[in-house]
Amino acid sequence: MAGKVLVLGSGGTVGSKLVRALLEKGERVKAGTRGAAPAEDAEAVALDYQDCSTYGHALEGVDRIFVMAPGGYLDPVALLTPVIRAAAARGIKNVLMTVLGVDADDDQPYRQVELFLEKTGAQFVILRPSTFADNFHSHWLEGIRHGVIALPAADSKTSFIDTRDIAECAAAALTSDAYNGGAFNLTGPEALSYAQAATILSRAIGKPIAYEPVDAETFIGMLTAAGVPDAYAQYVAGTFRSVREGRFAQVTGDVERLTGRPPRRLDTYAEDNAAALAA
Ligand SMILES: NC(=O)c1ccc[n+]([C@@H]2O[C@H](COP(=O)([O-])OP(=O)(O)OC[C@H]3O[C@@H](n4cnc5c(N)ncnc54)[C@H](OP(=O)(O)O)[C@@H]3O)[C@@H](O)[C@H]2O)c1
Helix, strand or coil, rough: CEEEEEECCCCCHHHHHHHHHHHHHCCCCCEEEEECCCCCCCCEEEEEECCHHHHHHHHCCCCEEECCCCCCCCCCCCHHHHHHHHHHHHHCCEEEEEEHHHHCCCCCCCHHHHHHHHHHHHEEEEEECCEEHHHHHHHHHHHCCEEEECCCCCCCCCCCCCCCHHHHHHHHHHHHHCCCCCEEECCCCCCCHHHHHHHHHHHHCCCCEEEECHHHHHHHHHHHCCCCCCCHHHHHHHHHHHHHCHHHCCCCCCHHHCCCCCCCCCCHHHHHHHHCCCC
């Protein structure tokens, strides 16, 4: 493939690892950003999803694009479809990251984005990851500092995935045509309860961490007290309904199908991120 790869969310959790993985494969990478410093040796390029005037320059010389909705946005359809349309009009292949299980309901916003992409006629690959293991050292770190992971997950199980695996899957999908037209459900190797996850994290950082199931209202109150806008707190709490219903307990072999090796275990994630988890 002769052109460059444009990575959106290039400074984010998955995007930053994807930029690195693509550079290691010898690809020329444009790192889309609203202004922050470029990742690694990638070429930084200004792109704001919400400003179509930034698309033309960012898409120049590009034949593949990685698209995802950054955290904090409530309407992925409004956010993502303009750039998907612009890329498709230029014949650019699109690797889109959504969320595990969205294909169960065509009315789900992320599913609407997938269907929009499919109808553009562009080459595409869809990646639907399970819950990120990395949430423990980002979103849930403050709780871990206090020895408690308090979430409205009841005793449900989740197939936590290391975002290094997601990035490696995205790199495979972007650098081969073998997966075009496919959708891949990316999960870790096993489904664990949050109590089991807390035990694994405790072992890795040598400090007791307990899981405390809370109800949705309590959880929303915790998020808003930490400065999360109410509408987004409600949205995050809503995602835990699917967690309690078991949507994120699914385990698949799709990481291995794309990368040729099994996904990392939560123990490996915890050991490799012990410093961040103990920070
Ligand atoms: N967390 C989970 O457990 C989980 C599970 C499954 C799926 N997902 C999905 O994963 C996605 C989040 O992935 P992530 O955590 O890797 O993303 P992320 O870290 O939240 O992405 C942040 C990046 O997005 C960029 N960004 C923010 N607003 C932008 C805008 N208007 N235009 C262009 N760039 C913008 C920022 O770059 P600049 O500041 O440089 O512009 C930033 O580097 C969500 O769609 C979520 O639904 C998450």
